[in-house]
Structures are given as structure tokens and as C-alpha cells.
Amino acid sequence: MATQALKRAELHRMVTAEHTCPYGLKALDLLKREGFEVDDHLLRNREEIDAFKARHHVDTTPQVFVDGRRIGGYDDLISFLGGTPKDKNTVSYTPVIALFSIAALMALAASWAAFGAALTVQAAEWFIAMAMCLLALQKLKDVEGFSTMFLNYDLLAQRWVRYATLYPFAEALAGLLMIAGIWMWLSIPLALFIGGIGAISVFKAVYIDKKELKCACVGGDSNVPLGFVSLTENLMMVGMAIWMVVKLAA
Template identity: 65%
Template sequence: MKSKKASIYRMVTPDHACPYGLKAKDLLKRWGYQVEDHHLTTRGHTDTFKAQHGVATTPQIFIAGQRVGGHDDLRKFLGKSVADPTATSYRPVVALFAMMALTALAASYAATGSALTVRAAEWFISFSMVVLALLKLQNIETFSTMFLNYDLLGRRWVPYSYIYPFAEGLAGLLMVAGALTWLSVPIALFIGTVGAVSVFKAVYIDKRELKCACVGGSSNVPLGFISLTENLMMMAMAVWMALAAVGLRAGVIHAM
């Protein structure tokens, strides 16, 4: 069988190697192509190449003498999917909760020798709160703007949209430590209740289609079940910690 051959023209300079060029070259090799790798070593060289071929970007891939296009065009040519950066997706939230669940199990095993403990469940929620707060704080202005689309308290008092991620992070950290329950419980219960009511009204009563600010303002996670779950988890954790504070939790565990 004759080997499949492809040519790729990509920008490679002393201070820059095009990442899409690297991806395209790797993809071609994994699909069994012999790759002729042509480097565009200066900005002028790159601009000349683009003008000659009437293209706006590099890399450019050629197969059997025909131009396929750039990295995304190559993926389509090979029958692979191309990610849509504007498409809604639950992937960020699923990944976050999965990693926090595994982290909680690991922490429980390190602390007690057993992964499946009540403390692991507590840590899962409190770790999730901390990381969710961190994601919001990466760009608090963008988060605030998205949050004000649906939060009932934030729309009445804008500073709340800036306070929220700090409050969520503080409550989560205190719950991880099991400290200052008198402070963490009311914070989590308050922001969780307001958030749950806000999401329920926006999604299930007003039927609005919005993006969720739960994993930061730049996400494409749709507002709905996931957002409601985040707030219900905070409320449940607050109640659980309150039971511990008054000495009733042992009885609940025994009853379960």
C-alpha cells in the first residue's frame, strides 16, 4: 500500500510555535500520514504564504495536492468533531463535581483509612463550594454581570453580586475545617436559599433561557438543574452542620 502523505505549513519562530500547527501535525501522524513539515520562520514569511494562498490563518494542510485548510478543517476532513466554543455544555460542571468527589474520597482515606465516610460526603460539598468560588473570582466582573441576569437579591442590591463568591468561599473553607459553625451555617443557608429561589423562578416559572454563573462568568453552562443543585447542596450542608452543632447529627446517622 502506498503511504498517505500530507504537507503542513505552520508558523515556527524562535519565540513562537503555533499550537494548532502542533496539533494538526500530531493528528496527521496518528492517522497514518507521512508529514512534510514546512516551517514559516518569520512573520514576513508567514504573511507571504497567506497572501499566496489567499488564506487568513496558519497552519494550512495539503493532502494529495489539495488544500484541506486549517486545524479544524483537518478534523472535519478526517471525520472528527469540531468543538463549538459558543455551544452550551455541562462538561465543566460534571468535571468539577467528579474531581471534587474523588478529592473528598482521597482526603477521607488519608485522614481515616477509609474513603467512604460521612466526612467524605461533607468534604465533597465544602470542597465544591471552595472551587466554585475560586472560578467565580477569576473574573468577578464577568461573573457579576451574568449573575445579575437572574439573582433576585443581586438585582435589588448590586453589591451582593460581588459579595457572593467571597461568601461562598468563606463558608466552604470553614466547613472544610469544621470551624466557626455559627458563621458558616447562616452564610451557606442564606446564599443557598436565595440562589435556589432565584434559579427556580428564572428557569421553572419565568421559563427564561440563561447561562449559569455557577462556574464563572465565561462558561456556557445553561442555568437550570445544575445551578439549583449547587444551591440545594449548600442549604443541605448548612442544615447538616447545624445539626452537628447542637449534637443531633449522631442520631440522624444512626437512624440512616
């Protein structure tokens, strides 16, 4: 890459008694990893920061200079080095992948601790129950934000608005009861109810009405599109409830 030949860079970043700019640290780390020798200039107080901004006609720090030319801030540095800055509005399945991966690992670890074996039927049951709890946790971080997004497509919530607020609590309760293996008389119908209505609502919104909406399954700040993920979450709850009924009947 052509920029790799430019081995010296100048970085101006804010480091005061009250605040160390995280993007300044990121810029410093990125420059070093790319092989640059960095002249690291620390802006220690408000007077130095304001004077630097006025001198270079910029509104923010950090600022990077390479070969005497101002590159800009952290995102500009990423672009200069041939990368693509992260767009907060970009669709991402990373939160969902991370959540289900952690749920799976927790279930396997719990199974190993309880039975001395990771791959058990109980591990599969715990995976679904723990995933429900983690999904509920994401919603409970911002119940108001979740409920607003949920109202875009859930059929019951659109008729009874309070249901959008109650949903994450119900999901968490069902998951916890399934992990504990108690009060099946409550956890089974609860999972069937919220999972069934959720699945129907998502299917109608996405596959019948063809709406392009964001999924509220991992919280109100999610950039995951409504569709497969949310449908899987709801069918997972329904499937778990049916499985528990079969177990009880056996």
C-alpha cells in the first residue's frame, strides 16, 4: 500500500486532567500498527485545544498530519490507510451473532459443570432459555426504545400498547423458569403466547405486507432488519414450549 512508505506522522490529541480522548488513543494505536513513527502532541488544557483548533481551522480533535499534510480525524485516518470507517447506520448482524454465541457457550459450560459433558439435551434446552434471557436483557436496557420499535409490527402491541412494555419482562421470566425447570404451568403457555403472536406478527409484516423495518429483538437501538432473526427468536420460544410439553407427557 502506498501509504506504508510514509513512516512519520504527527498526531495532536486531547489529554487533560478531566478527559483523555479515546479516538486519539485509537489513532495513535492505528498509526503505530501501520508502521508510522508518531510525533504525539498532547493538548493538555482548554486553552491549548482552542488555540490548536483555531490555528488549523478544525472543530475536533484528534488531528493527524502525514508529510506535512493534514489527514483529519480518526475516521479520516482509516480512509487514508485504505480502510472503511464504521457507519453507525449500517445493517449489522454482529450483536445477534455475539448474543447467540455467548448463549451457546454458557449452555455448554453449564452442561459440563452439571453433567461432565457439554453436548447434552439439557445443554440444548439451556441454550434456548439463556438466549431468551439475553435477548430480554437487550430489550430491558432501553424498554422505551424497544417498545417504540416493537409497535411498528407487533399485532397485539398495536392493539394494547402496554404489551410492548411488558414483553421483555415476560420473555425474561419464561427463560429463567425454563433454566430452573420450575413452574412449567407458567413458562410453557407464556412462551407459546408471546412466541406465537410474535411469529405471526413478523411473518405478516415482512412476508405479507413487505415492510422494511428494523428488528426490535436485540433492543431499540438495533440496526438488524426485521425478518429471519426475529422470526427465529419467536419460533425458538414456541418450539421450546412444545418440546417441554412433550417431555412432560413422556
